[in-house]
Amino acid sequence: MTGMTDRVGLRTAEDDLLPPADWGRRDPASPGTRAAWAFGLLAALLVLGRMWVAPHVDAGALDAWTTIFVAVCVQALPFLVFGVALSAAITAFVPASLWRRVLPRRPGAAVPVAGAMGAVLPGCECASVPVAGGLMARGVVPAAALTFLLAAPAINPIVLIATAVAFPGQPEMVVGRFVASLLVAVLAGWTWLLIGKGEWIKIPSRPEVHGRAGRVEAFRQAMRHDIVHAGGFLVVGAFAAATINVVVPSAWVSAAADNPVVSVMLLATLAVLMSICSEADAFVAASLSQFSTTAKLTFLVVGPMVDLKLIALQTGFFGRRFAVRFVPLTFCLAVGVSVLVGGLLS
Incomplete structure (x- = not known):
């Protein structure tokens, strides 16, 4: 009877030695835990860098790197914040159905009109993807929506002023960027209109936002998301630009800059890898003074249309089958048109 009492009681001494039923399972780390780990890792890297790297770094080179990094960030930040704020406001308060009403019914005519509309919509590529998805969800032909997606972050007033x-x-850099970017966007839209298939693209569905409170919350969420992500990419781009100017031997940079083909392809590749917001990329391009006008123009045209974060966004919104076709198409058009326009300007 005592044994039965021990078995049906709350706990026994033997039970204290047994692992719980969910022993070995790990709960997902909370945001605070992840932040603590990230802070600890950063602190460890700083300590190790101070001990092992700092003694071998030339003070003049470090000063030059810091100057370039801070200059790029400080110059670009106002344009970045203003552009993100306007983009969030348009996304939250302007109904997507408005764009459908103002576009021509014929798809071939809608493509250049959608490209021209990008000139009046400030925002970075992070905002253009969900806006284009909303246009498709409300019946806008995908080719026109994709033209708008490419043109909006590349030729809007804030980008041109920056x-x-x-x-x-x-x-000539402002004119060249406007002409080349608009031409690439329209050509990409027309090409997709001719060869694109419906099964290649997944058209997203987006719920309507009703009421002032809902729109204000949508604005707040869009603003917070875009400023965090775009600000992070700006810092990465400034870091890369400063590193290229200081760490890479000048002989290597001069050799690449002196070769027209290598310089264009190098800056086109850097534009994809740096993933800088379009409101800020001009300041990074200007800091690459060793390269030709055509190469820097290629950097400015490719970046807002093909970069790592944009590829990820396009894959998430429209599917992998779309991205593996549209990204190479856009990249080839951007490089080719940039070389053509750059040659005319130089």
Whole structure:
């Protein structure tokens, strides 16, 4: 009877030695735990860098790197914040059905009109993907929505003003960026209209936002998301630009810059890898003074249309089958048109 009492009681001494039923399972780390780990890792890297790297770094090179890094961030930040704020406001408060009403019914005519509409919609590529998805969800032909997706972050007023500030006394960079980017967007839209198939693209569904409270919350969420992500990419881009200017031997950079083909392909590849927001990329391009106008123009045209974060966004919104076709198409058009326009300007 005592044994039975021990078995049906709350716990026994033997039970204390047994592992719980969910022993070995790990709960997902909370955001605070992840932040603590990230902070600890960063602190460890800083300590190790101070002990092992700092003694071998030239003070002049470190000063130059810091100057370039801070200059790129400080110059680009106002344009980045303003662009993200306007993009979030348009996404939250302007109904997507408006764009469907103003586009021509014929798909071939809708493509260039959608490209021209990108000139009046400030925002970075992070915002253009969900806006294009909303247009498709409301019946806009995919080719026109994709043209808008490519044009909006590349030729809107904030990007062009930022380009003019980054390249003072060089209006050809502003004109070249506008012409080349709009031409690439329209050509990509027309090409997709001719060869694109319905099964290649997954059209997303987006619920309507009703009421002022819902729109304000949508604006807040879009603003918070875009500023965190775009700000992070700006820091990465500034880090890369400063590192290229300081760490890479000048002989290597000069050799690449002196070769027209290598310089264009190198900056096109860097534009994809750096993933800089379009409101900020002009300041990074301006800092790459060793390269030709055509190479820097290629950097400015490719970046807002093909970069790592944009590829991820397009894959998430429209599917992998779409991304593996549309990304190479856009990249080839952006490089080819940039070389053509750059040659005419130089």
